[in-house]
Amino acid sequence: MSLHTTTFSSASELATVFSQRIADILKQAISERGKASLVVSGGSTPLPLFKALSIRSIDWSKVTITLADERWVANTDAASNEKLVRENLLQDKASKANFVPLKTVHENAEDAVQQLTATFNKVGLPFDVVILGMGEDGHTASLFPCSAQIEAGLDVNSPAMLIATQPTTAPHQRMSFTLRALVSSANVFLHLTGQKKRDVLQDALENYTDLEKPIKAVCDKTNVELMWAP
Numbered sequence: 001m002s003l004h005t006t007t008f009s010s011a012s013e014l015a016t017v018f019s020q021r022i023a024d025i026l027k028q029a030i031s032e033r034g035k036a037s038l039v040v041s042g043g044s045t046p047l048p049l050f051k052a053l054s055i056r057s058i059d060w061s062k063v064t065i066t067l068a069d070e071r072w073v074a075n076t077d078a079a080s081n082e083k084l085v086r087e088n089l090l091q092d093k094a095s096k097a098n099f100v101p102l103k104t105v106h107e108n109a110e111d112a113v114q115q116l117t118a119t120f121n122k123v124g125l126p127f128d129v130v131i132l133g134m135g136e137d138g139h140t141a142s143l144f145p146c147s148a149q150i151e152a153g154l155d156v157n158s159p160a161m162l163i164a165t166q167p168t169t170a171p172h173q174r175m176s177f178t179l180r181a182l183v184s185s186a187n188v189f190l191h192l193t194g195q196k197k198r199d200v201l202q203d204a205l206e207n208y209t210d211l212e213k214p215i216k217a218v219c220d221k222t223n224v225e226l227m228w229a230p
């Protein structure tokens with residue numbers, strides 16, 4: 001499988017061009033099937049992209065948006081990826097999109113897997129667009145190399161679509177789509193900014209196993225387009 005890199009001069013140029021690219025794919029899906037789906041990541045990197053995407057002119061009422069992963073905190077908590085999406089992506093034109101949260105009322109993430117799986121069976125996989133981020137430890141979505149659940153999360157022979165994870169090097173229980181669910185999309189993007197992340201990715205691809213650096217597992221299993229700016 002291949003990694004194709006597009007380099008931008010700045011995070012804002014990246015956001016402008018990438019948001020148009022995503023909008024074009026979603027529009028195409030809507031014209032073919034009457035609906036489209038978009039998986040976004042949390043963390044700090046996507047902020048300018050969310051703002052650029054929110055003002056794109058597409059029929060957002062036909063788009064389902066969800067997250068690649070969620071921290072198991074209330075959606076009012078500063079650490080909530082849902083909060084980030086609601087405040088920055090589900091605004092302006094994109095406020096009409098249908099957002100499906102990963103956080104449920106369950107106290108433990110593990111207890112929510114069955115309900116969420118039923119929900120996303122109705123949404124339907126594969127997703128039209130998956131945008132992944134990456135942490136400096138090589139985790140992507142909430143597939144953390146330090147977690148006891150990493151083998152299960154990366155097992156593409158398992159039918160599991162979602163997995164509850166507990167990182168030991170980062171706070172909060174998590175809910176994450178599995179590698180199998182993420183790479184089933186025809187359009188998997190990796191969105192990174194900064195030289196440090198680019199070096200981590202390069203090192204992961206050259207010197208580590210999939211279990212040690214889960215981002216490598218994604219690149220091993222599907223074609224990934226890296227959108228990168230310094």
Ligand SMILES: O=C1O[C@H](COP(=O)(O)O)[C@@H](O)[C@H](O)[C@H]1O
Nearest residue numbers: 041042043044045133134135141
């Ligand atoms: O914990 C998470 O981290 C990664 C990377 O976040 P960033 O702040 O370094 O951009 C993110 O992709 C993931 O969705 C998030 O839950």
